[in-house]
Amino acid sequence: FFGGVPTMFRALLAALAAAPGRFDLRSLRFLFTAGAAIPVDVIRAFEARGLLLKQGFGQTETSILCCLDAEDAIRRAGSVGRPVAHAQVRVVRSATLERPPDRWEAAAPGEAGEIVVRGPIAMLGYWQRPEETARVLRDGWLRTGDLATVDAEGFLTLVGRARDLYISG
Numbered sequence: 001f002f003g004g005v006p007t008m009f010r011a012l013l014a015a016l017a018a019a020p021g022r023f024d025l026r027s028l029r030f031l032f033t034a035g036a037a038i039p040v041d042v043i044r045a046f047e048a049r050g051l052l053l054k055q056g057f058g059q060t061e062t063s064i065l066c067c068l069d070a071e072d073a074i075r076r077a078g079s080v081g082r083p084v085a086h087a088q089v090r091v092v093r094s095a096t097l098e099r100p101p102d103r104w105e106a107a108a109p110g111e112a113g114e115i116v117v118r119g120p121i122a123m124l125g126y127w128q129r130p131e132e133t134a135r136v137l138r139d140g141w142l143r144t145g146d147l148a149t150v151d152a153e154g155f156l157t158l159v160g161r162a163r164d165l166y167i168s169g
């Protein structure tokens with residue numbers, strides 16, 4: 001098993017290409033990435049080497065929210081999967097987020113919206129940061145700040161951020 005962020009998988013592909021046959025990957029059975037959307041060509045490059053690279057999505061504030069199963073990892077390459085069973089996950093129109101959560105409008109299939117989540121998986125708040133907590137938690141719903149589309153089968157695909165985020169590598 002190897003889990004990492006997209007930058008690590010690009011580096012691994014570069015190392016494999018630079019030294020063909022040097023690395024024995026026969027014991028490697030499962031690759032998992034999260035932290036940012038990974039390009040489909042990276043997923044396909046590992047598939048060409050006989051390795052299944054699955055993408056998921058989660059946050060420090062929630063743990064894992066979505067995941068692709070093995071059957072969909074290639075068929076739905078680029079997606080982060082469907083929501084896990086222990087979380088309610090929605091993609092809602094950003095323009096409606098100033099309303100109470102019961103009046104948030106679901107984004108149409110293929111339309112970008114913000115991912116919101118609630119359930120036992122979501123944090124209760126930021127330690128000693130009530131203003132920040134109030135900004136992201138609304139009646140039990142956590143605004144993730146991540147933008148996604150959802151398709152007719154319920155698969156989410158990350159498309160951007162609604163708020164600033166620094167990825168350092």
